[in-house]
Amino acid sequence: MTPAAALALLATVAAPATAQLAPAVAAPTAQVDPAAATFRMTGPVMQGGLIVVHAPRDAVSVTLDGKALPLAPDGLFVVGFDRDAGPQAMLAAVLADGRQVTRALAVAPRAWRIERLDTLPRFPAPDPVMAQLRPAELARIVAARALSTDAQGWRQPFVWPATGRISGLFGAQRIYRGEPGAYHSGTDIARPTGSPVVAPADGVVILAADHPFTLEGNLLMIDHGDGLNSAFLHLSRIDVKVGDHVRQGQTVGAVGATGRATGPHLHWSLRWRDARLDPMLLAGAMPAQ
Incomplete structure (x- = not known):
């Protein structure tokens, strides 16, 4: 056999083996988006704070510390942290395929303004008129907060309902x-009587007092949806009625000094379910005057 023939024979024999050793092409794999299986949130996770949360993709239900929360079709919901909230909270979601996704939240503590009055008793002399009227007033407030509306204001960045000097801080005690007294449940804004009060976000009126309450005076409450509502105290007048849909920035009343007030101001308080929230964390810094 000639050298050329021998080389040709070797090439013929080796070719199949070479083909068998060629590396296999890997099958394409599905790309997994890590963000799809997590909670995404904006806002301060702290006492008195409110966060807007985007649930994991395909979530069919969500809970906070085991309590069910409403979930919007786009996967959004809100969570509020009471002034005295504990250091931890747990979010959980059940996905369409039955899996559960959880996220532990570390709730930051706050340093509250505490004033000690060692010469005064906690309770003043009993007021018989207030004792008679107060139960019915409280019942109206509780009933108003129990109402569910189609309001979507919880999705908006909040604005101040009035601008002016802050004369009372949320959480002060x-x-x-x-013996500790009740802490201040809202933010006070000092303004002259008659100054306009506007809706801090879209909402539905759930209480518009037809006469002054003993403590709150002329009281207006607006539901912003998803368990979040505002209360405006001591008003000189109320310009809306129960059931009205109001838009952010719309005038809804005027500053006054009705009820128990030492001077004209607006007391603005916020609640998410049973949690009392700090309005300054939602509205931000007071605009310059």
Whole structure:
């Protein structure tokens, strides 16, 4: 056999083996989006704060510390943290395929303004008129907060319902002879009587007092949806009625000094379910005057 023939024979024999050793092409794999299986949120996770949360993709239900929360079709919902909220909370979601996704939240504590009054008792002398009227007033407030509306204001960045000097801070508390009194449940804004009060976000009116309450005076409450509502106290007048849909920035009343007030101001309080929230965390810094 000639050298050329021998080389040709080797090439013929080796070709199949070479083909068998060729590396296999890997099958394409599905790309997994890590963000699809997590909670995404905006807002401060702290006492008195409110966060807007985007549930994991394909979530069919969500809970906070085991309690069910409403979930919008686009996967959004809100969570509020009470002034005295504990250091931890747990979000959980059940996905369409039955899997569960959880996220532990570390709730930041706040340093509240505490005033100690060692010479005054906690409770003043009993007021018989208030004792008679107060139960019915509280019942109206509780009934209003229990209403469910189609409001979507919870999705919006909040604005201040009035601008002016902040004269009372959310969470401030007095200690009377070592016994703590109730903390301040809202933010006070000092303004002259008659100054306009506007809706801080879209909402539905759930209470518009037809006469002054003993403590709150002329009281207006607006539901912003998803368990979030505002209350405006001491108004000199109310310009809307129960059931009205109001838009952010719409005038809804005027500053006054009705009820228990030492001077004209707006007391603005916010609640998410039973959690009392700090309005300054939602509305941000007070605009310059």
